[in-house]
Amino acid sequence: MPVEEFVAGWISGAVGLILGHPLDTVKVLGFFKGMSFPIGSVAVVNSVLFGTYSNSLLLLSSTSHQARKTQPPNYGHIFVAGSIAGFVQAYCLAPFDLIKVRLQNQTEPRARPGVAPSQYRGPLHCARTILREEGPQGLFRGAWALVLRDTPTLGLYFLTYEGLSWWLTSDSKEPGSATMLVAGGFAGIISWTTATPLDVVKARMQMDGLKQREYRGLLDCMVSSARQEGPGVFFKGLTLNSARAFPVNAVTFFSYEHLLRLLS
Numbered sequence: 001m002p003v004e005e006f007v008a009g010w011i012s013g014a015v016g017l018i019l020g021h022p023l024d025t026v027k028v029l030g031f032f033k034g035m036s037f038p039i040g041s042v043a044v045v046n047s048v049l050f051g052t053y054s055n056s057l058l059l060l061s062s063t064s065h066q067a068r069k070t071q072p073p074n075y076g077h078i079f080v081a082g083s084i085a086g087f088v089q090a091y092c093l094a095p096f097d098l099i100k101v102r103l104q105n106q107t108e109p110r111a112r113p114g115v116a117p118s119q120y121r122g123p124l125h126c127a128r129t130i131l132r133e134e135g136p137q138g139l140f141r142g143a144w145a146l147v148l149r150d151t152p153t154l155g156l157y158f159l160t161y162e163g164l165s166w167w168l169t170s171d172s173k174e175p176g177s178a179t180m181l182v183a184g185g186f187a188g189i190i191s192w193t194t195a196t197p198l199d200v201v202k203a204r205m206q207m208d209g210l211k212q213r214e215y216r217g218l219l220d221c222m223v224s225s226a227r228q229e230g231p232g233v234f235f236k237g238l239t240l241n242s243a244r245a246f247p248v249n250a251v252t253f254f255s256y257e258h259l260l261r262l263l264s
């Protein structure tokens with residue numbers, strides 16, 4: 001199994017996250033809060049994402065990453081391989097994403113005189129508190145919403161990247177850096193636009209375990225959110241998601257492709 005895609009995915013994920021974390025935290029609350037933690041986790045999850053995608057595509061279409069640049073694989077294979085990767089990485093991502101959202105939602109990162117201290121002192125304390133108060137399943141709160149959010153949208157993510165790359169590159173040539181940046185950026189925007197409704201539901205399910213449980217499940221969360229706030233509630237954060245998705249994923253694919261060329 002080629003492992004260079006896992007290594008390139010790991011490093012490119014870290015590079016993309018650093019660029020996008022401030023906007024991601026503004027979407028949830030604050031700025032560079034809680035970035036140290038997702039750097040390690042999102043980089044690993046990105047490694048799982050790109051490594052699983054590339055090896056699934058190799059199994060489905062028997063074309064290696066290098067060969068795919070001269071002969072385009074079947075777009076159906078790309079979508080299925082991307083969806084498989086989306087499903088697998090969502091389970092790896094779930095506990096890390098939950099801790100990130102809980103930390104980002106804290107208004108007071110450090111105790112101040114006269115202000116009630118935040119519930120979590122950091123990622124490890126957050127994980128220990130969730131395990132103690134909500135049990136092991138507490139670390140997977142919102143996991144189903146994450147799986148439903150990422151499985152189809154990551155199929156679309158890789159389909160957009162491969163399709164645009166192929167369309168922007170003249171025959172039998174390797175995609176240039178500008179193509180990687182543009183195709184990666186649009187892959188990010190299109191996938192995050194379609195992911196936003198379930199991204200909203202996921203964040204609500206992840207915060208639900210904090211105090212008294214408000215939702216009886218994923219469907220109840222969707223129905224009561226729409227009933228209380230109108231269908232527009234599912235597009236909260238769309239602008240921020242899209243604004244951060246272009247640069248983050250442009251840089252992610254750019255660094256991934258160039259690292260692969262170095263490593264293989």
Ligand SMILES: CN(C)C(=N)NCCC[C@H](N)C(=O)O
Nearest residue numbers: 016150153157191192195248
């Ligand atoms: C729509 N979704 C969930 C995605 N496109 N995920 C894959 C890209 C993740 C990238 N590190 C980012 O934060 O945008």
